Amino acid sequence: MARARYERVPSTCPHDCPSTCALEVERIDDRTIGRVYGAKDNSYTAGTLCAKVGRYAERVHHPDRLTVPLRRVGPKGQGRDAFRPISWEDALDTVAGALRQAAADFGPESVWPYFFAGTMGLIQRDSIQRLRHTMGYSQEHLTICTALVDNGWLAGTGIKRGVDPREMGEADLLVIWGGNPVNTQVNVMHHVTRARRERGAPLIVVDPYRTATAEKADVHLMLKPGTDAALACGVMHVLFRDGLADWDFLHRLTDCPEDLRQHLSTRDPAWAADITGLPEAQIVDFAHLYGRTARSFIRLGYGLSRSRNGAASVHAVSCLPAVTGAWRHRGGGALYSTRAVFELDQSLIMALDRANPAVRSLDQSRIGPVLCGNADDLQGGPPVKALFIQNTNPMAVCPDQTQVRAGFMRDDLFVCVHEHFLTETAAMADVVLPATMFVEHDDFYTPGGHTHLQVTRAVIKPPGECRSNHDVLCALAQRLGIDHPGFRMTAWELIDDCLRRSGYPDAPTLHNLRWLDCAQSFDDMHNLNGFGWPDGKFRFRPDWQAMGPHGAGMPSLPDYLDNVQRADAAHPFRMVTAPARNFLNSSFTEMPTSTRREGRPTVKLHPADAAPLGIGNGTRVRLGNDQGSVVVHAELFDGLQPGVIVVESVWPNAAFEEGRGINTLVSADPGWPNGGAVFHDVAVWLRAA
Numbered sequence: 254m255a256r257a258r259y260e261r262v263p264s265t266c267p268h269d270c271p272s273t274c275a276l277e278v279e280r281i282d283d284r285t286i287g288r289v290y291g292a293k294d295n296s297y298t299a300g301t302l303c304a305k306v307g308r309y310a311e312r313v314h315h316p317d318r319l320t321v322p323l324r325r326v327g328p329k330g331q332g333r334d335a336f337r338p339i340s341w342e343d344a345l346d347t348v349a350g351a352l353r354q355a356a357a358d359f360g361p362e363s364v365w366p367y368f369f370a371g372t373m374g375l376i377q378r379d380s381i382q383r384l385r386h387t388m389g390y391s392q393e394h395l396t397i398c399t400a401l402v403d404n405g406w407l408a409g410t411g412i413k414r415g416v417d418p419r420e421m422g423e424a425d426l427l428v429i430w431g432g433n434p435v436n437t438q439v440n441v442m443h444h445v446t447r448a449r450r451e452r453g454a455p456l457i458v459v460d461p462y463r464t465a466t467a468e469k470a471d472v473h474l475m476l477k478p479g480t481d482a483a484l485a486c487g488v489m490h491v492l493f494r495d496g497l498a499d500w501d502f503l504h505r506l507t508d509c510p511e512d513l514r515q516h517l518s519t520r521d522p523a524w525a526a527d528i529t530g531l532p533e534a535q536i537v538d539f540a541h542l543y544g545r546t547a548r549s550f551i552r553l554g555y556g557l558s559r560s561r562n563g564a565a566s567v568h569a570v571s572c573l574p575a576v577t578g579a580w581r582h583r584g585g586g587a588l589y590s591t592r593a594v595f596e597l598d599q600s601l602i603m604a605l606d607r608a609n610p611a612v613r614s615l616d617q618s619r620i621g622p623v624l625c626g627n628a629d630d631l632q633g634g635p636p637v638k639a640l641f642i643q644n645t646n647p648m649a650v651c652p653d654q655t656q657v658r659a660g661f662m663r664d665d666l667f668v669c670v671h672e673h674f675l676t677e678t679a680a681m682a683d684v685v686l687p688a689t690m691f692v693e694h695d696d697f698y699t700p701g702g703h704t705h706l707q708v709t710r711a712v713i714k715p716p717g718e719c720r721s722n723h724d725v726l727c728a729l730a731q732r733l734g735i736d737h738p739g740f741r742m743t744a745w746e747l748i749d750d751c752l753r754r755s756g757y758p759d760a761p762t763l764h765n766l767r768w769l770d771c772a773q774s775f776d777d778m779h780n781l782n783g784f785g786w787p788d789g790k791f792r793f794r795p796d797w798q799a800m801g802p803h804g805a806g807m808p809s810l811p812d813y814l815d816n817v818q819r820a821d822a823a824h825p826f827r828m829v830t831a832p833a834r835n836f837l838n839s840s841f842t843e844m845p846t847s848t849r850r851e852g853r854p855t856v857k858l859h860p861a862d863a864a865p866l867g868i869g870n871g872t873r874v875r876l877g878n879d880q881g882s883v884v885v886h887a888e889l890f891d892g893l894q895p896g897v898i899v900v901e902s903v904w905p906n907a908a909f910e911e912g913r914g915i916n917t918l919v920s921a922d923p924g925w926p927n928g929g930a931v932f933h934d935v936a937v938w939l940r941a942a
Contacts, residue, residue, distance in 0.1 A: 259287050262712045263767050266306050267377075267691040268837050269370035269398070271590065271702025272440045274298045274306065275768055278692055278712050286310050286692055286713055291440075295768060296419060297703035301443040305841050312690070312844055313713075317674060319687035320717025329662055329681045336675075336685065341718060344684050345725075348641070349732035351667040351683070352388075355638035361389035362613055363638040369397060369617065371644030371840065374696030374709075375602060375751070376744045377722040381643055382603035384726050387735045391637070392614035394928060397651065399590075401929030402558035405567025406589045408795035409575070412785025415588035416550065416580075417778050418703050422447035423584035424550035426542065428457045430570055431481065432554020435465035436834040438702060441552060442466070448584070454548075457539065459484065460556065461829055461933075462857065462899045463892025474539060476529040477894055478827050478933050479560040482569035483813035487525025488540040490517045492576050497544030499578025506783070506790055507575050509810075513793045516810045528813055530894050544577055548584035556831065560934035561924050562814035568795060569811040575791045580779045590701040593785075594771045594778075597699065598754045601739050602747055618930040619921045621653045624660020639667040641729075643688075643722050648677040649839040650903055652930050653921040654914055655881050671725055674843050677906055687719040694721040695744045697752075697760070704772040708748060708763040723747070801927025816925065817934050824878055824936035826862070826898045830915050831933070833901040842905050854883075854909055857890040857899040858939070868941050875942040876900075878935070881917045884910040884942050898939065 261277040275295035279287030289309045291302035322344035327335030339347075355363045366385045372378050385392065394400075407413065421427060421444035434441035448454040458470040459481065467473040476484055492498050493514045503510035522540075526533040543549050551573060557566045571587060579585035600606060613632045615623050623630045624637055631637075651657050661668065661681040670682040679685045693715040697708040715721075720728075723744045730740035739747060749760035763769055776782045783789025793811060797804035808814055820827050832838075835847035842848060856874060868874060872887045876898075885900060893899060906914035916932075924931050 261290070263292070263709070264692060264712055265698045265707040265709045267372040267374050267696065267698065268306070268840060269373060270438055270837065271700055272298070272438050273373065273698050273700030273702065273707070274302055274440065275705065275707060276302070280712055284714050284716065286313055292767070295705065297705060298440060299443050301440050303439045305835055305837065305844070305847055308844070308846055311846060312841065313692060315674070315843060317843065318716065319672060319674060319685065320719060321687060322718065323685040325683050330677070332680055333675060335680070341720070344686060345728050345732060348669045348684055349729055351669070352639050352641065353733065355667065356388070359635040359638050362391045363635040364388070364390040364641070365393070365615060365637045365639070366390055366641045367393060367617065367620070367645065367647070368643045369395065369645040372691060372696070372722075374691065374698055375597070375599060376696045376747055377694060378644055379599060379603050380723045380726050380739070381641075383737065383739050384641070384730065384735075386604040386607040386609070387730070387737050388733065389609060389612055391634075392612050394614045394616045396616055396618040396923070396928040397930045398555070400927060401563035401924045402553070402555050402567050402589060404800050404927055405558060405564035406553070406571055408564065408568045408797065408800065409571045409792050410780065410784050411792065412593050413590050414593040414778065414785070415591065416586040417772050418588055418591070419444060420584045421445055421550050421552065423452070423548065424448045425452055425454050425548040425584065426457070426546040426550070427454050428459065428543070428549065428551045429466060430459040430551055430553055431557030432552065433460065433464040433466045433556070433831065435469065437832055440702070455542070461893060461897055462831070464831070465834065467892070472539065474531060474535065475892070475894060476531050478829050478897060479562055479566070479817040480529040480813065481557040481566040482562065482811065483525045483528035484531065484536065485566075485569035485573060486517055486520040486811055486813065487522045487536045488543065489513070489572060489576050489811070490520050491522060491537055491540035492544045493517060495541070495544070497541070498576050502578030502581065503576065506780070508790045508792050509794050513810055520812070543573065547579065547582045549574070549577065549579045550584055551587040553587060553589040556933060559930065559932045561816045561818070561922065561931050563924050563929060563931070564926060565807055565812070565814040572793060572811050575793070580781060583775070586779050591704050592699065592701055594704055594773055595699040595706060596755060597751055599751060601750055604737055604739060607737070616923065616928050618652055618928065619923070620647050620651050621656025621660055621921055624663065624666065625656050638665065640669070642668065642670045642678060646676045646678045646839040648681060649905055649914060650916065652916055652919040652932070653880060654906065654917040656921070671722060676839065686725060687717060689715045689719045689721045693719065694723075695748065697748045704770055705768040706757070706763065706771050707768045708760055710764060797926045801925070803923070803925035803927070807926055814925070818920065818936045820896060820936045824938050826896060826937050826939050828876070828918065828935040828937050829897070829899045829933040830919065830935070831899055831901050832903075836903060839903045839905065842903070854885045854900065854902065854904045854915070855888045856885045856939070857888050857893060859893055859895045859897070860889045860891055861895045863887060863889055866939070866941060873942040874939055876918060876937045876939050878918055878937045880920065881913060883913050883915060883917055898937070
């Protein structure tokens with residue numbers, strides 16, 4: 254039977270992914286969606302969409318979705334039976350009263366609005382900052398995702414910009430370094446495939462294990478976790494040694510090329526091979542291929558940054574196109590993010606005029622130590638007495654889950670969570686508020702992976718009593734007596750105001766256009782008019798100390814920074830907690846299709862490591878370190894080096910046998926120079942359970 258044809262409504266994927274796909278959503282009626290498609294006429298999305306978003310109706314219309322406010326009447330963490338429905342009026346009065354009481358008893362800094370990127374819409378994500386700034390609540394140091402990669406990229410380039418990603422299709426060599434776009438950013442692979450098909454461009458993947466992307470590569474550089482800088486330095490040594498450096502570019506657009514060449518004289522391929530575990534010949538071959546290919550495009554991922562030395566690694570890799578002058582050529586250069594091409598004035602959305610730099614900023618990745626009262630984390634200020642949480646699920650995604658759980662279990666901590674489902678964080682809350690999804694509210698989006706600004710309107714009405722983040726914040730502001738115009742405006746009015754004051758067309762115009770391509774000129778995107786520093790030069794010698802409190806320990810020139818959590822006799826395995834294909838952080842874990850396709854939490858383990866331990870496929874094993882232990886099942890896998898293990902996640906804690914998730918084993922130590930979660934920098938022991 255032919256499938257019925259439904260109206261397709263334009264929208265944008267809101268999830269924490271650089272692709273920010275342009276979408277077409279089937280609208281069956283004013284409360285029901287069908288399939289979701291990638292927009293074919295968008296030059297980046299190009300009709301390509303990940304499977305999990307394609308089946309988004311499964312999430313929107315999930316029977317377990319929250320649709321009414323809830324008040325906890327039972328023990329924390331016990332699930333639905335511990336909650337009873339209440340009215341919105343009672344819920345908002347309770348939340349406002351708790352925030353007001355905490356501020357009265359302990360000062361405004363005792364309230365911590367806590368959020369991240371459950372939606373990337375600039376209204377529904379960032380309006381919580383307006384509450385924070387107008388009330389003087391504690392700031393949030395946003396470290397869980399981009400702090401390390403941002404610092405590493407900006408250390409050299411000085412600007413969060415790079416080559417237009419559509420130029421991947423025009424490259425003669427593609428290097429995907431520290432990312433797995435087949436799982437996490439499928440649009441990248443569309444443009445990679447075009448270059449391979451039309452230009453015969455080889456694909457090189459640099460990753461500690463054989464990911465789905467590495468399986469498609471011509472060469473997989475399967476290095477040890479956290480050693481990316483050593484590989485980059487070994488490659489640069491060869492580039493200088495074998496006459497493959499572009500000295501004209503180096504002298505015009507970099508700060509100290511002669512110092513760099515001298516510094517790298519001892520970082521030869523043998524040195525790099527010893528650190529990375531790669532064959533020396535493979536490093537040399539890669540260096541020659543990269544150095545001899547003008548149109549060489551490096552697509553940097555986030556994976557190499559999720560380590561104590563992650564920023565140093567990203568900086569070292571970002572030096573490569575500056576050494577070869579690849580920035581000169583179409584299809585050449587590098588890209589981490591395009592954020593800088595969107596110059597938006599969000600001052601009204603976030604009440605930046607009310608921001609007080611004297612208010613402390615608490616590290617979101619260290620929410621466990623913060624809630625457990627660590628004096629250094631509290632910076633001499635009061636304990637956190639009230640949390641208001643939107644767009645994140647710290648009980649699953651944050652490091653050091655033992656402390657996170659202990660902090661949330663405090664009897665004297667008030668927690669409100671605004672969510673789609675009763676997540677493990679929501680189960681710890683005193684009040685849970687039902688939230689709209691992206692097809693049910695207005696918003697606008699700037700991507701990190703391309704150059705299209707997109708404005709969207711609600712596709713359908715929300716179920717039950719769900720309210721948007723912005724609407725909830727406005728209702729709380731009214732009860733708290735906040736006088737700020739942003740709380741008296743609709744989401745659409747805020748979008749329109751931001752666009753107009755930023756010099757863009759108004760919201761209706763941009764919505765009708767569907768997207769606006771904000772790509773800058775070739776010379777700007779390729780930094781040929783200068784990098785983002787006053788002198789316009791790429792910095793091989795960054796000012797790390799200006800970037801954060803740990804800057805003094807960073808290498809003065811690109812180098813391998815050996816501050817990682819080393820494997821030792823007691824903890825012989827280095828663990829990477831990579832993203833699973835069917836989840837996105839902790840989103841989609843509630844969808845039956847996603848969990849069925851992922852199966853169960855497993856550890857990928859090299860057969861050479863498994864045999865002496867008596868472990869086979871499916872063996873129940875325990876992983877542990879000084880922070881605790883978890884139980885998973887083994888998957889024998891030769892696509893990584895011996896001594897390296899991989900657990901793809903983020904599974905809910907409840908999916909593990911003992912209710913302890915993989916982030917139990919991840920330290921909350923800050924990456925250098927200015928914080929950042931170190932999810933791929935973990936040493937553990939492993940044994941059959």
